[in-house]
Amino acid sequence: MDTISDEQLLEELRTRLNQSRRSLQDISVLNHKLVEMNRRLEQSESLKSNFLSNIRNEINNPLNAIIGLAGHLASLVNDPQAEEIAGLIHAEAFSLDYQLRNIFIAAELEAGDAQPEIEQVDVVSVIVSTLDNFKAVADAKGIRLAYTLIGTDDAGRLRFPTDAEKLQVVLSNLVANAVEFSSTGSEVEVLAGLMDDELHIQVKDQGIGIAAENLERIFDRFTQLDTGSTRAHRGHGLGLSIVKALLDLLQGTIEVQSSPDVGSVFSVTLFPAAFDESAVTFAEGGNLFLFDELDEK
Missing domain, CATH: 3.30.565.10 (Histidine kinase-like ATPase, C-terminal domain)
Incomplete structure (x- = not known):
């Protein structure tokens, strides 16, 4: 049976220690990349949530103004044709507003942002x-x-x-x-x-x-x-x-x-x-x- 000298044993220990160090370094680099990826994902989700919130307000606010003004106009005019047109504007704006709100709610549900507030x-x-x-x-x-x-x-x-x-x-x-x-x-x-x-x-x-x-x-x-x-x-x-x-x-x-x-x-x-x-x-x-x-x- 071959014997291992003290110098050979020390060299083998050095080799394995270096391998362990490289493995730890690789794990550290991988962990850093995972942390950075998670940070970017969180940032992306935040940007998406802010985008949904902003675009919803940008669309809903003018639509609600149209709905309110059309309803008000219909109550002011005495001309049947103008009243009918104002009513059509109100109905179409209402329908568009309702459908868009559903789309935004669906997006919030998909993103996990629709949490209950009891x-x-x-x-x-x-x-x-x-x-x-x-x-x-x-x-x-x-x-x-x-x-x-x-x-x-x-x-x-x-x-x-x-x-x-x-x-x-x-x-x-x-x-x-x-x-x-x-x-x-x-x-x-x-x-x-x-x-x-x-x-x-x-x-x-x-x-x-x-x-x-x-x-x-x-x-x-x-x-x-x-x-x-x-x-x-x-x-x-x-x-x-x-x-x-x-x-x-x-x-x-x-x-x-x-x-x-x-x-x-x-x-x-x-x-x-x-x-x-x-x-x-x-x-x-x-x-x-x-x-x-x-x-x-």
């Missing part, structure tokens, strides 16, 4: 303001908007801990769909109530309905059952996917019952979430979240 919410105010937003669209189609409440307090309010803005986005998309797919002379009704500390909301319409085989698909992003260049209904297929994503975020559920040519019922269930007692309550303020920038100026 507070004590007056659900009645959310419902009333949402229906007010769609009154002009519903009136143009001859559709009646109504709501029914169960379990209100002495002041006629339904208080529930959730995210007020996200709740209004959910309700707005459901009402928008109900109005879009309802026929002239029909009714869209919102029912809301508290049962066993849970908030239950239903949006009912008497519209074209949905076939059973399509009920699961309607919550997929960009899915539209009415497709092609000759489709009869507007939209980009984001609304119900946003509803589902926001309810998942709020740990809520949604179910749908529908029959072709009879109508649809979308049922939302929300469970109470913990909230800060000092948070501002969404109550009589009304239309605070959608189409509100004009009022803030």
Whole structure:
């Protein structure tokens, strides 16, 4: 058996020590690169979030000015033709604003920026303001908007801990769909109530309905059952996917019952979430979240 001299052993130890040092240096360089990459990713996410916020304001503010001014103009003029044109401007600007807001919300959800802000919410105010937003669209189609409440307090309010803005986005998309797919002379009704500390909301319409085989698909992003260049209904297929994503975020559920040519019922269930007692309550303020920038100026 060959023996190793002390000098050979020391040389081998030096070699392995140098290898360990080089490995540590390589690990240190790699770690530095990972830290730098993470910093750039965080910076990119921050820039993307700021961009979304800025572009949303840059687009929404002038659109809301157009909506407000068109509505005001329609109430001032006595000429039927001018009033009709002002009404068309209002309707088209409202539709564009609504669709763009959905696109921005979808982008926020994709980026992970749509975090819930839980507070004590007056659900009645959310419902009333949402229906007010769609009154002009519903009136143009001859559709009646109504709501029914169960379990209100002495002041006629339904208080529930959730995210007020996200709740209004959910309700707005459901009402928008109900109005879009309802026929002239029909009714869209919102029912809301508290049962066993849970908030239950239903949006009912008497519209074209949905076939059973399509009920699961309607919550997929960009899915539209009415497709092609000759489709009869507007939209980009984001609304119900946003509803589902926001309810998942709020740990809520949604179910749908529908029959072709009879109508649809979308049922939302929300469970109470913990909230800060000092948070501002969404109550009589009304239309605070959608189409509100004009009022803030």
